Amino acid sequence: MNEPKYTIAVIKGDGIGVDVTDATMAVVSAARDRIGGFQLELNELLAGAGYFKETGKDVAPNTEAAAGEADAIFLGAIGLPSIRHADGTEISPHLRLREMYQLYAGVRPIKAYPNAPQRLADPRGDEIDLIVLRESTEGLFYSAAVHNRCPVDNDNEVQDILRITRPTTERLHDFAFKLATKRKARGHKGHVTCVDKANVFRSMAFFRQIFDERAAAFPEITKDYNYVDATALDLIRRPWEFDVMVMENMFGDIISDLAGGLVGGMGMASCAEIGQEHGLFQPAHGSAPDIMGQDKANPLAAILSGALMLDYLADKSGQPQLAKAAELIEQAVEAGFAANRIRPMEFGGDMGTIAVTREVIEQVKSVKP
Numbered sequence: 001m002n003e004p005k006y007t008i009a010v011i012k013g014d015g016i017g018v019d020v021t022d023a024t025m026a027v028v029s030a031a032r033d034r035i036g037g038f039q040l041e042l043n044e045l046l047a048g049a050g051y052f053k054e055t056g057k058d059v060a061p062n063t064e065a066a067a068g069e070a071d072a073i074f075l076g077a078i079g080l081p082s083i084r085h086a087d088g089t090e091i092s093p094h095l096r097l098r099e100m101y102q103l104y105a106g107v108r109p110i111k112a113y114p115n116a117p118q119r120l121a122d123p124r125g126d127e128i129d130l131i132v133l134r135e136s137t138e139g140l141f142y143s144a145a146v147h148n149r150c151p152v153d154n155d156n157e158v159q160d161i162l163r164i165t166r167p168t169t170e171r172l173h174d175f176a177f178k179l180a181t182k183r184k185a186r187g188h189k190g191h192v193t194c195v196d197k198a199n200v201f202r203s204m205a206f207f208r209q210i211f212d213e214r215a216a217a218f219p220e221i222t223k224d225y226n227y228v229d230a231t232a233l234d235l236i237r238r239p240w241e242f243d244v245m246v247m248e249n250m251f252g253d254i255i256s257d258l259a260g261g262l263v264g265g266m267g268m269a270s271c272a273e274i275g276q277e278h279g280l281f282q283p284a285h286g287s288a289p290d291i292m293g294q295d296k297a298n299p300l301a302a303i304l305s306g307a308l309m310l311d312y313l314a315d316k317s318g319q320p321q322l323a324k325a326a327e328l329i330e331q332a333v334e335a336g337f338a339a340n341r342i343r344p345m346e347f348g349g350d351m352g353t354i355a356v357t358r359e360v361i362e363q364v365k366s367v368k369p
């Protein structure tokens, strides 16, 4: 058989990262078996807090280079609060991967599934279907500890930098408008909201100025602006009105957790981090030490990130079977929830990681594509 083969660098990481990665690879493999037409080769790489505790290094030798050579990177979760560097910060080599491969576009879909928890009393909460697009290489994370870029860092004072550059911001806003265009073709609104704090910070006024400049090339997409504090409010009172929301790194970090909470919790929060040449896919949650090793983690955030990975590979390669496999996984999750056959413990249900994964695989095998 001459099927095209794609290499996935797999970093399971720490805590529940290991379980949800195993779950994702099982589901992705079931989708591949059903759709066919491509092969996946998994290359497991070691990294994380557990690895650091054993070896004093946060990644195994050549991990970063091997991740860069793969067609896509999948990451479970990295970090354990009990294991830290001498300066008190946590083990976070994944931030270095973002920087190294300039994974500027953090795509975080927020979608309400039937029978999953509805956190809002308003019934329109079941229409929530939006994307938080978080810039992921600069903003207030530019001087994150792992990069060692604090301009002032002494016993008396510490400063961090919020950095907005034109090239990254142009790429980010173009990504937002292209994503809205793709979503519009699938029946969404075709609307982008610029979330900023342009009333106070010059960096944010610059972010908004570039948003307007790039919007001109996408006349079929509507746009508006929302200050980040008002966005926190509006995500509670009218989240169903948003489509694509584009924002600076730290704002995206916080807003995406808030939005994830609206549709259940972190166990539903999938994530893609995309650059010009590379893509990294991971659930937006961490290693959840409070539930690790107990088969309680909801694997759906990771599984849906696996679908984002297949969709990315489809765009990158032009191979339509990959896009079909991605869609199949999304349909399987939707159908499982609709039939009340997916009941994660995270939402008070009776199904742990293994049971949810088994059911998604059953749906992948049987749902009508």
Ligand SMILES: NC(=O)c1ccc[n+]([C@@H]2O[C@H](COP(=O)([O-])OP(=O)(O)OC[C@H]3O[C@@H](n4cnc5c(N)ncnc54)[C@H](O)[C@@H]3O)[C@@H](O)[C@H]2O)c1
Binding pocket: 016, 076, 077, 078, 079, 080, 081, 090, 094, 266, 267, 268, 282, 284, 285, 286, 287, 288, 289, 290, 291, 296, 297, 298, 299, 301, 346
């Ligand atoms: N990208 C990453 O790898 C990443 C992201 C966030 C946090 N972290 C790290 O993870 C560790 C724990 O961080 P935290 O506790 O702040 O965040 P967390 O996301 O790990 O957990 C927050 C809460 O959500 C719950 N939760 C998270 N994922 C869940 C899932 N799939 N199913 C059910 N419940 C889930 C946890 O049980 C916990 O109560 C820290 O070391 C942190 O640095 C890593």
